[in-house]
Amino acid sequence: MHEPATDWKEDKSSSIKELLGKWLFVLYALLYGGFMFLNVTSPGFMGIDVGGLNVAILYGILLILAAMLLAFAYNHVCTRVEELMNRDAGDDPAGKDGP
Amino acid sequence: MNYAPSPWAVVIFLAFVSLVLGISFHFARKTRTASGYFAAGGQIHWAVNGIAFAGDYLSAASFLGICGMIAVAGYDGFLYSIGYLAGWVVALFVIAEPMKKLGRYTFADALDKKFNSRGIQLAAGISTLIVSIFYLIPQMVGAGALVTPLLGLPNWSGVVLVGVVVIVIVTTAGMTSTTYVQFLKGGLLVVFSLVLVFLVLSRGITTKPDQGGEVPFHEYVTLKATNVSDGAVTLEDASYQVVEDFRLSGGALHLVLLRKDGTDTFWKVDDTAGTLSETQSIAHLSDGRVLYNGKPKEAGAFFQVGHLRDIGGETEVRVANLSLGSFIETIRDGTVIRWGKAVTTRTDGTHTIYYQVPTPGRDVLKPGLKYKVDPARGASPLERIDFLSLMLALFLGTASLPHILIRYYTVPNPASARKSTIVAIAAIGLFYILTLYMGLGAMVSGVIDLTNDNMSAPLLARSFGVTIFAIISALAFATVLGTVSGLIVASSGAVAHDLMDRFGGIRMTDAGKVRAAKTASVAVGAVAILLGILFEGMNVSFLVGWAFAVAASANLPAIVMVLFWNKTTKEGVVAGVLVGLVASMSLILLSQETYNNVYHLVGVTAPVALSNPAIVSVPLSFAALVVTTLLTARKKAAPAASVPSTPA
Numbered sequence: 001m002h003e004p005a006t007d008w009k010e011d012k013s014s015s016i017k018e019l020l021g022k023w024l025f026v027l028y029a030l031l032y033g034g035f036m037f038l039n040v041t042s043p044g045f046m047g048i049d050v051g052g053l054n055v056a057i058l059y060g061i062l063l064i065l066a067a068m069l070l071a072f073a074y075n076h077v078c079t080r081v082e083e084l085m086n087r088d089a090g091d092d093p094a095g096k097d098g099p
Numbered sequence: 100m101n102y103a104p105s106p107w108a109v110v111i112f113l114a115f116v117s118l119v120l121g122i123s124f125h126f127a128r129k130t131r132t133a134s135g136y137f138a139a140g141g142q143i144h145w146a147v148n149g150i151a152f153a154g155d156y157l158s159a160a161s162f163l164g165i166c167g168m169i170a171v172a173g174y175d176g177f178l179y180s181i182g183y184l185a186g187w188v189v190a191l192f193v194i195a196e197p198m199k200k201l202g203r204y205t206f207a208d209a210l211d212k213k214f215n216s217r218g219i220q221l222a223a224g225i226s227t228l229i230v231s232i233f234y235l236i237p238q239m240v241g242a243g244a245l246v247t248p249l250l251g252l253p254n255w256s257g258v259v260l261v262g263v264v265v266i267v268i269v270t271t272a273g274m275t276s277t278t279y280v281q282f283l284k285g286g287l288l289v290v291f292s293l294v295l296v297f298l299v300l301s302r303g304i305t306t307k308p309d310q311g312g313e314v315p316f317h318e319y320v321t322l323k324a325t326n327v328s329d330g331a332v333t334l335e336d337a338s339y340q341v342v343e344d345f346r347l348s349g350g351a352l353h354l355v356l357l358r359k360d361g362t363d364t365f366w367k368v369d370d371t372a373g374t375l376s377e378t379q380s381i382a383h384l385s386d387g388r389v390l391y392n393g394k395p396k397e398a399g400a401f402f403q404v405g406h407l408r409d410i411g412g413e414t415e416v417r418v419a420n421l422s423l424g425s426f427i428e429t430i431r432d433g434t435v436i437r438w439g440k441a442v443t444t445r446t447d448g449t450h451t452i453y454y455q456v457p458t459p460g461r462d463v464l465k466p467g468l469k470y471k472v473d474p475a476r477g478a479s480p481l482e483r484i485d486f487l488s489l490m491l492a493l494f495l496g497t498a499s500l501p502h503i504l505i506r507y508y509t510v511p512n513p514a515s516a517r518k519s520t521i522v523a524i525a526a527i528g529l530f531y532i533l534t535l536y537m538g539l540g541a542m543v544s545g546v547i548d549l550t551n552d553n554m555s556a557p558l559l560a561r562s563f564g565v566t567i568f569a570i571i572s573a574l575a576f577a578t579v580l581g582t583v584s585g586l587i588v589a590s591s592g593a594v595a596h597d598l599m600d601r602f603g604g605i606r607m608t609d610a611g612k613v614r615a616a617k618t619a620s621v622a623v624g625a626v627a628i629l630l631g632i633l634f635e636g637m638n639v640s641f642l643v644g645w646a647f648a649v650a651a652s653a654n655l656p657a658i659v660m661v662l663f664w665n666k667t668t669k670e671g672v673v674a675g676v677l678v679g680l681v682a683s684m685s686l687i688l689l690s691q692e693t694y695n696n697v698y699h700l701v702g703v704t705a706p707v708a709l710s711n712p713a714i715v716s717v718p719l720s721f722a723a724l725v726v727t728t729l730l731t732a733r734k735k736a737a738p739a740a741s742v743p744s745t746p747a
Contacts, residue, residue, distance in 0.1 A: 011513060014196075021192035028188045029494075035181070036490050039466050040483040043473035047465040052428035056174055056465040057535075060181045064528045067188050071521045074191065082514060 013085040017078045024070050031066060035059055108249050108569035115573050116264055119280045119580060126272035126279070133612045136273035137204035137592050138508035143278055145515035149522020151278045152506055154285025156183075156497070156523070157530055158234075158582040159241030159553075160643035162288065162575055165531075166559075167552035169538020170405065171437065173463035175470050176538055180531035182490050186497025186647075187527060189655075191520045194498045197662050198507045199516035205589070206501040207597040210657055210676075216669035217602050222676040224597030226653040227501040229680065231590045232626065233649055234500070235583060237642035239631025242579040244553055249572045255632050261576075262628035265583045269591065269624070270617045274509055277584040284581040288574050289526050292533045295556075295571065298563045299540035303419035304429050308406050308545035310562035316545060317402045319436075319455065322375040327368050329353070334375070344368075347441040347452075354378075354441075354452065362393045367454040376455050379404075379438075379549060384448035403558065405547040407433035408457055423536070430539060431460045437468075437542075438549055453549045463542070481708055488714035489644060495717060496647030499654035502582075502589035583627065587620050594619035644711065645687050652679035652716035660724050667724070670731040675724030682719045686712030 038045060038059070046056035134140050143151070161183065168176030202209035207223030239258050246257025268276050307316040323335045332344045332355050342363060343356040353368035355375065366375040379401060382390040391401035410416040410433040418429055437456045442449060462468065470486045471478035497503065507516045541547055541555040546562050548554050557575055561568035595616035599605045607615060634642070657675045660667045686707050687693060694705040709715065 017196065025188065025192035028185070028192070032185050032188075032490075032494060036487055039178075039490075040472050040486060043465065043467055044475070047461055049431075052424045052431070054431070054461070054464055057177075057427060060174075060177055061532060061535075063181050064184050064532055067184055068525055068528045070188070071191055071524045075518060075521050078514070078517060 009086075011082065011086060013078070013081040016081050016085070020074065020077060024074055028066065028070060031063060035063060105565050105569055107565050108572050111569045112249060112573040112576060115577055116580075119268060119276075119283070119577070120264070122279045122283075123268045123271040123276035126275040130272040130275055131610065131613070133204065133596070133609045133616075135275065136613045136616055137505070137588070137596065139274040139278050141508060141511055143509040145510050145518040146522055147278065147282050148506060148510050148515070148519035150285045150526055151281040151509075152285070152503070152519060152523035153289065153526040153530070154281030154283070154581040155506060155585040156503060156527060156582075157285060157288055157578060158643065159238050159245075159575070159579050161530070161534070162556060162578050163241055163244075163553040164237075164643065165534045166538045166541060166556035167554070168469070169534060170541035170547050170555035171552045172469035173435075173458075173539070173542065174465050175468055177535050178466065178470070178490065179493065180534050182493025183497065184524070184528050184531045185494050187520065187524045189495060190498040190503070191517065191524065193662070194504070194658060195507060195516045195520045196513035198504055198658075199510065199513040201661075202504075202508055204505070204508060204596050205592040206504045206654065207593070207601070209504070210661055210672055211601075213661065214669035214672070216673070218673040219669055219676075220597050220602040222673045222680075223654075223657075224593045224602060226649075226676050226680050227593035227597065228590055229684070230499075230501055230646055230650045230653065231586045231593070231623075232630070233646035234502070234643065235586050235590075235623075235627040236630045236634050237646075238579050238583045238586070239627050240634050240642070241553065242576065242583075243631055243635055244551060245557075245572065245576050245579070248554060248557065249576060254635055258628055258631035258635075261579050261583060262624050262631070265580055265587060265627075266621055266624040268580070268584050269587045269620045273613070273616070274505075274588050277581075277588050278506075278509060280577075280584055281581040284574065284577040285526060288578060289530050289533075291567075291570055291574055292530055292537065295560055295563070295567065296533050296536040296540070298567070299536060299544070299559070300421045300423070300426055301419065302544075302563075303417065303421050304407060304410070304426070304433075304543050305417040306407050306410060306414055306433075308543065308562075310545060311564070313562070314403070314545070316406070319377045321377070322366065324368070324373050324375055327353070327370050327373050332368065332375075345443075347443055352439070352441055352454065354443075354454075364393060365450070365452045365454075378452050378454045380453065381451045381550070382448055383450075386448075401549075403546050404436070404438055404453075404549055405542050406436055406545050407460070407543050408436050409434050426536065426539070427464065430543060431464055433460045433543075434458065435460055435463050435542060437463075438547075440549075463539075484714060485710050488648075488709060488711035491717065492644065492648040492651050492711055492713035495651035495655045495713065499650035499658065500646070501593070501650075501654070502585040505589050505592065506585070587623050587627070590623040591616040591619040594623070648687065648711060648713045648716070649680065649683045651713050652683035652720050653677075654679070656717065656720040656724055660721070660728075664728075666728060666732055668728045668731045668735075671724045671728030674727035675720045678723035679716055679720030682716035683712045686716060 048055050050058050130136050165176050165179050198209050201212040206227055207220050210223050211219040242261035243254040243257040246252045268280055309316045325335055326333045330344050332341050339357045339359050341355055342358050346353050355366050357364055357366055365378045365380050367378055368375055379392055394400040435458045437458050438453045439456045441452050467473050471482040472486050510516050510519055537556050541559040544562055546558040557572045560571035595612055599615055600607055653676050657672050689705055689707040690710050691705040692710040694700045694703055
């Protein structure tokens with residue numbers, strides 16, 4: 001009735017990737033929650049100088065960079081896990097072939 | 100300010116539009132099936148899809164709205180950048196791969212995969228339409244605002260132009276042409292934002308910004324008063340005559356009307372320092388004339404603003420070739436001249452007065468100028484909750500936007516969905532870091548148009564020459580084209596696939612479904628044009644904040660629970676979507692901000708004090724889904740339990 005637009009074979013690494021994704025999400029949510037919490041409870045703290053910058057700018061840029069770093073790390077681990085666990089599947093689980 | 104269209108801008112804009120239309124017609128031959136139309140056949144490379152994600156997501160609100168907000172409110176505008184980017188983490192870690200596995204063409208497909216429920220198809224289809232239309236309005240408003248400086252055309256023609264071009268893009272090759280338009284726009288936007296930031300850092304900061312020598316810096320005059328008592332203001336300079344002395348903003352703003360050489364001007368009184376500082380004003384006179392600083396618009400007497408009054412106490416400073424760190428440090432050590440706004444109605448008409456607000460650089464670089472979060476500065480608990488609610492909506496909204504979610508169907512497999520999200524995070528993250536430098540660059544470069552802060556980034560580009568201005572403006576316009584195309588594809592999918600085919604049971608051939616989607620695209624495009632004209636002048640970021648709140652409330656709880664709670668029932672999903680939708684919409688429509696800015700009911704107290712509903716409506720949606728699921732699961736279990744077991 002409404003199957004995906006393309007087909008692919010079973011991914012045996014799904015559960016591991018899902019678990020890793022959940023933990024990384026929790027980690028980032030804590031970082032983001034800490035940022036929101038500090039903004040409303042200690043606005044003065046956000047203005048403290050750190051080198052040439054301040055906590056507010058450093059924390060904000062850190063959140064953006066952390067998203068990038070966690071994303072790259074997540075992809076690296078997922079790709080390795082897919083290669084290891086789907087070795088027998090004979091398909092393209094890691095999406096290397098592209099279109 | 101008075102905008103003069105640049106021929107270069109027109110040429111680059113027309114070249115870009117020709118290119119995107121060429122792409123659309125090129126792919127039109129290949130788009131005959133529903134899969135091709137709605138999901139580009141699921142054959143887009145993950146890297147292309149990732150940049151197209153960026154092109155889809157970096158809308159007018161991101162480029163024009165955030166840069167403009169940082170330019171006038173400093174760090175508080177950057178909070179949007181942080182929240183918008185953080186939302187992609189939810190998309191990557193929670194949504195990306197499962198969404199690709201579950202869905203086919205639309206967001207409703209993924210929700211409904213396990214259930215095949217007409218209720219879910221209807222609720223998710225309606226939710227997609229409402230969120231997309233909420234998101235469409237600010238894009239079309241942004242198009243209207245851009246067309247005047249870019250092409251010299253009236254506001255409405257920009258809205259119509261975008262509407263018509265987007266309808267052509269979407270009806271020719273659907274998601275395929277939309278993908279490549281977004282790819283082109285996303286890539287160019289990041290590259291030219293990098294160029295602009297490089298130019299800002301190279302030129303550096305001066306206390307007397309003159310736009311590279313093109314526009315002389317206007318020296319703001321300060322007059323010394325001998326008496327600043329209310330009703331008895333007198334000046335050292337006898338060439339000025341005090342006409343009137345009054346207070347606005349609940350008495351906090353002390354102003355005087357001075358006359359010199361037959362021209363009346365408003366001045367802000369500093370009661371402590373005993374000085375009067377120059378203001379700028381726009382007068383809408385009873386006889387229909389509009390005067391800018393007492394003169395017609397064409398006289399060019401209304402100045403662009405934004406500069407540092409001093410850096411480290413020195414008033415004559417120029418520093419060039421700054422690094423990413425020293426640029427921020429220079430602003431931190433200076434005093435930024437920001438501008439406040441007050442309106443007064445007098446016998447000759449209505450006057451909008453813009454007055455100088457000297458603000459320490461340290462305060463510009465931390466939260467609190469726009470959003471009240473500091474109790475020490477009078478922030479109430481409600482204002483702080485409102486701030487948390489906004490940040491929650493930004494975090495949860497991204498992964499719930501239907502036009503973003505359908506891009507997961509354009510790649511061949513779940514791993515490609517993940518990889519394209521990572522490319523998107525890298526491109527979008529880089530862009531959002533650049534917004535801080537573009538916004539602060541505009542804040543100290545004397546380029547801000549007091550009547551339209553959305554134009555800060557394009558005007559910053561213009562201070563570096565007409566070519567970069569033309570490119571950035573054309574890109575800003577393309578930004579609207581890319582995002583609106585995605586929204587119209589999502590909406591047409593909701594109408595043709597979710598509502599007509601799956602909910603309505605109108606059985607269509609593949610070609611018939613594509614025809615229905617194209618017809619729906621024309622209809623949604625027409626509605627978008629109409630709304631864009633009706634909502635002219637509304638704040639772009641403000642409207643996008645609503646779309647995020649509605650998406651986070653209606654869609655996210657349902658997606659998360661379908662993915663991670665096996666007991667979820669179809670009734671629970673329908674309840675979650677509808678409760679989230681109704682709660683967020685009701686809270687928005689009954690909020691004080693809507694009363695003031697949409698209904699224009701100034702002075703009327705709205706029933707809802709909260710401006711951002713997510714902190715209430717998201718938990719409500721989760722609760723409705725869980726309670727309904729538990730109740731319906733129990734009902735289903737009860738008859739089964741009452742049937743006596745039969746021996747085999």
